[in-house]
Amino acid sequence: MGTRSRSRSRERPEVRIKSERVSPSLNRLVGLPTDQNSVRLKREDIHTKPIYLDSTGRPIRRELGAGLSHSVDSPSANTTAPPLEVEKPNFEPSGLLAAETNQRNGVALKYTVPPESRLPVISWRLYVLKPDEADRTKMNVLKTIHLDAQEYYLFGCDRRVADVEIFHPTISKQHAVIQHRLVDNNLIVPYVIDLESTNGTFLNSERIKPSCYYELRERDIIKFGMSTREYVVLNDRSI
Known part of the structure; x- marks a missing residue:
């Protein structure tokens, strides 16, 4: 396609594609309307909504991420998993040792010295x-x-x-x-x-x-x- 645009800055808000330079058949193939003079595609649309074609050149109608190990449209792909909370060591006395030693002949004593x-x-x-x-x-x-x-x-x-x-x-x-x-x-x-x-x-x-x-x-x-x-x-x- 005849898209010519050079970025003068590192970040470019959008990419303009003129429809008169794109054939109607290609517009139908990628799902663009043929009666518009120009169509604006945001940069993120190009990367987050790709179109997959089969061997005949037809678009594949399937949910994004089906059969893919990583899907850009999957909520889990852009969501950072919360960090696991690691239990910190507790050095306070639990009282278990005292409970074990406060016995006589296998019977727990009610009295503590x-x-x-x-x-x-x-x-x-x-x-x-x-x-x-x-x-x-x-x-x-x-x-x-x-x-x-x-x-x-x-x-x-x-x-x-x-x-x-x-x-x-x-x-x-x-x-x-x-x-x-x-x-x-x-x-x-x-x-x-x-x-x-x-x-x-x-x-x-x-x-x-x-x-x-x-x-x-x-x-x-x-x-x-x-x-x-x-x-x-x-x-x-x-x-």
């Missing part, structure tokens, strides 16, 4: 008292529980985890804990904490709040659940 946990300097003990069957006003000493060999003692009916087993239908598997804690002036003091038991823990006849530490003092009396047994708090300096 606090950082101020210490072995006691004073030998603390519990005197277990039970009402006399003949005279309910009298209390008999059943046994003595020493609390100086460990930092804490777990009370409950599950023998797999309990340091002190209590056999009573109102006692939870993990009922309560007596914990030795370091306080001010390097003083180590025993505390009792209820592990959200069903029937509660009582200190001097008052039910304590679950998951709260209560300081134990000499001659305090602890009761667990609905059991009639009393646990009197004493130490080696009390006697």
Whole structure:
């Protein structure tokens, strides 16, 4: 075709093709109207809407991109895929290791040892008292529980985890804990904490709040659940 145009600049807005220099048969072939004096084709039309011819010179009627690996008219061709979000490493503690180590004999413990946990300097003990069957006003000493060999003692009916087993239908598997804690002036003091038991823990006849530490003092009396047994708090300096 007799198109002559030289670009004076690097970017040219459009290409002009005069129809009188193009034969009508070629106009019909490429789909241009034959009765127009001139037809303007934008530069992007030339590149984005090509016409494919078969062996006889006829245009191929098919959707652009059919059978082609890359189609200029395909939306995905001119669309940049969004970048994949790569998960950044997280170095915060997940708590899984603590959950695995906070077990005893394969049973998960409800209690977590606090950082101020210490072995006691004073030998603390519990005197277990039970009402006399003949005279309910009298209390008999059943046994003595020493609390100086460990930092804490777990009370409950599950023998797999309990340091002190209590056999009573109102006692939870993990009922309560007596914990030795370091306080001010390097003083180590025993505390009792209820592990959200069903029937509660009582200190001097008052039910304590679950998951709260209560300081134990000499001659305090602890009761667990609905059991009639009393646990009197004493130490080696009390006697």
